[in-house]
Amino acid sequence: xxxxxxxxxxxxxxxxxAAATTDLTKVYGTGDTRVTALDQVxxxxxxGEFTAIMGPSGCGxxxxxxxxxxxxxxxxxxxRVGTTELDGLDDRQLTRLRRDRIGxxxxxxxxxxxxxxxxxxxxxxxxxxxxxxxxxxxxxxxxVGLSQRLGHRPAELSGGQQQRVAIARALTSRPAIIFGDEPxxxxxxxxxxxxxxxxxDSVRELGQTVVMVTHDPVAAGFADRVVFxxxxxxxxxxxxxxxxxxxxxxxxxxxxxx
Ligand code: ADP
Ligand code: MG
Numbered sequence: 001x002x003x004x005x006x007x008x009x010x011x012x013x014x015x016x017x018a019a020a021t022t023d024l025t026k027v028y029g030t031g032d033t034r035v036t037a038l039d040q041v042x043x044x045x046x047x048g049e050f051t052a053i054m055g056p057s058g059c060g061x062x063x064x065x066x067x068x069x070x071x072x073x074x075x076x077x078x079x080r081v082g083t084t085e086l087d088g089l090d091d092r093q094l095t096r097l098r099r100d101r102i103g104x105x106x107x108x109x110x111x112x113x114x115x116x117x118x119x120x121x122x123x124x125x126x127x128x129x130x131x132x133x134x135x136x137x138x139x140x141x142x143x144v145g146l147s148q149r150l151g152h153r154p155a156e157l158s159g160g161q162q163q164r165v166a167i168a169r170a171l172t173s174r175p176a177i178i179f180g181d182e183p184x185x186x187x188x189x190x191x192x193x194x195x196x197x198x199x200x201d202s203v204r205e206l207g208q209t210v211v212m213v214t215h216d217p218v219a220a221g222f223a224d225r226v227v228f229x230x231x232x233x234x235x236x237x238x239x240x241x242x243x244x245x246x247x248x249x250x251x252x253x254x255x256x257x258x
Contacts, residue, residue, distance in 0.1 A: 018177045018209035019068055020044045023077035026063050026232075037063040039232040040077065045177060050203040051211045052220040052241070054250065055229035061213040064229065065179045068211070070098050082176050099128055103170025103178035107185040109162040111154040111169075117161075118150040121168045132172055140171045143205065144198045160191030167198055171208060178202070180212040184219055196222040217246035228253055 026038040037060045045051055045068075053061050066072035068079055070086050079086045081101050089097060111120045121141070125132050141147055144164040154162050163183060170178045180199070184192035200222045202208040212223065220226045221243040228236040228249065238249055 052223035
């Protein structure tokens, strides 16, 4: 587990950290409806590392991703991306940081149906008034195996291909970090394994940093490490996971030998 008191003293100076949270707490609602979704979560996401986040439904996985990606605001504690403390940013700066430094992949691919695969991939850059780096774009498109599909619209692509478009879209701006919230949750196991393979390739071949929420021990087995969340707290961490070890840990952490 990552408890890192040194953060309190040197929050800006750790090299090799793509993003980090320090004592991140998120409370929703008030009074009877008050829910502590995250309770002082401190975690580092190292550059070029593939992290899986696991834990029971409602334990705060999506909230952690949303806060770390600047899509939701912490109640207390801090988030930084690279050396940028999110707390210090105004709305315009935060929007720009999300656009330029962060990629997000959703369970429901979130592609625009009227645009081709290529147009979807380059849309964030187009909106930012930037031209894609053609060499990089070619490399990303080739890596996710979409070279022959760039003119297709989402409806003409399988679920796995649509999620590969979403991965390429996330990679194209060369973000500091890509977050995926159950990115294979809508895919069958074969298409899911393919998508996970491409995410892992993006880490191995492109040096991308990836953080992914998953329920699935097989999916977690693609990652370099797994962190386990329960009731808004980090309770364990595993390096070099295999599906078997992840399954064992889930059983152990849920307190059962079921
Ligand atoms: P997970 O992704 O692990 O299933 P979430 O991060 O979605 O968990 O939710 C953590 C807790 O916070 C849950 O109890 C959930 O009901 C609550 N929660 C999440 N988002 C909101 C919200 N916008 N308003 C109120 N409660 C929320
Ligand atoms: Mg969730």
